[in-house]
Amino acid sequence: MLQGTSVTYHLNGKKSLEVEYIEQKKHGYYKTFHSNGKVSYEGWFQEGESQGNWITTDELGTVLMQTATLNSESQGVSQEFWPNGKLQDETINQQGWVKTYTQYDTTGKVIHSxxxxxxxxxxxxxxxNGKLYAEADYIRGSIDGVYKYYYFDGSPFSISYYKRGLRDSTYKQYFYGGQLQTSGQFRMGEKTGTWTxxxxxxxxxxxxxxxxxxxxGKRIYYFDNGKTDTEVSYESGSREGWLSKYDSTGALIYKIKYDNDMPVSYTYLGKDGQAVPEIPFINNSGKLTxxxxxxxxxxxxxxxxxxxxxGLKYYHSNGKLRSESTEQYGESEGPMREFYPDGQLKAEWMYIGDNPHGKYTSYNSKGVKLEEGTYYNGMLNGPVKYYKENGQLKETRIYYFGTLLDVKK
Structure with missing residues (x-):
């Protein structure tokens, strides 16, 4: 029987969850933690039901959301905040239903209700800027029918369909400018079929x-030339079987065998073109070369x-470094760089907690800057500049914590 304090930990030794139980029911203060030790989610349980104010915080310690609950349903005021602490929107709920919804600009002025x-x-x-961002039909407490999102100028961002509050049917998302970014299908709130x-x-x-x-089945990543970058076998959401990774010419880098989402061995091609005998990992740990x-x-x-x-390093088949990064139990941390086959720098970023954070820059094979901007905890923020192959400025996109505000040619 679950009774008393239960604590679980991330692989780096920091807490991941702290919860109190009384007779197998959550009862008391509840906390989850990011891998850097900062609280991610916290609030009160009483006899297994969430009660009172619940707070969501990002990896940098900024409060992103506060939600009032009663018996595990949204009840009262729920607020969302921009990462700079400014109020983004406020919802008043009653027994899980939305009563009112209000949005604010960056000065705290109401812009929509x-x-x-x-x-x-x-x-x-x-x-x-006051232009429509999203629209849907709210019927008897649930989104029902088509749900559309738009960019700042009215061009489509995404379109999905809901049935009694659950996504159902096709889903499409677009880059700014109209290029398709994602296509797939939902069935009663869950992804199904082929997603691209x-x-x-x-x-x-x-x-x-x-x-x-x-x-x-297979999850496949591709290079721009159409060749496979990485192919992973899955069963019920976990890696099972072989993960194969290649360089852009199609040459095999390695194959890693997974069992229940854990690496158990690896191989690669010998000089005779045949796979070398599998090299085991001990307790799912060990070095790979x-x-x-x-x-x-x-x-x-x-x-x-x-x-x-x-350190995580990949090489081109000519022996030149392809990419380098530092990982902390599956999360990228610190600088990440990519290189062309001749050794020319292709791109560089900084990562914190597996999210790009800070300035990034990409270059063409001649060393001419193609793109530069700034991330804030995984979100583009501020101006992002795009350049032509000759280095001439092509356009500038202005972001506010992940939201595209404007494009200047």
């Missing part, structure tokens, strides 16, 4: 199969309890 007191009406949101993601240049980025909301069939090194990395830790 809707009243859904009877549980039915048009649910809308606006951009900071694209890059902004129109090239395919990933394909994956879902069954009942879990990845099932692999080679191309031509004898050049292809990768160096290390697992600890099934997660990447320390």
């Amino acid at each position: 809707i009243d859904l007191s009877n549980g039915t009406g048009k649910y809308t949101m606006v951009h900071l 993601n694209y890059k902004e240049n129109g090239k395919k980025y990933t394909t994956e199969q879902y069954v009942n909301g879990e990845v099932q 692999s080679y191309y069939a031509n004898g050049n090194i292809s990768a160096t990395l290390e697992f600890s309890d099934g997660q990447f830790i320390g």
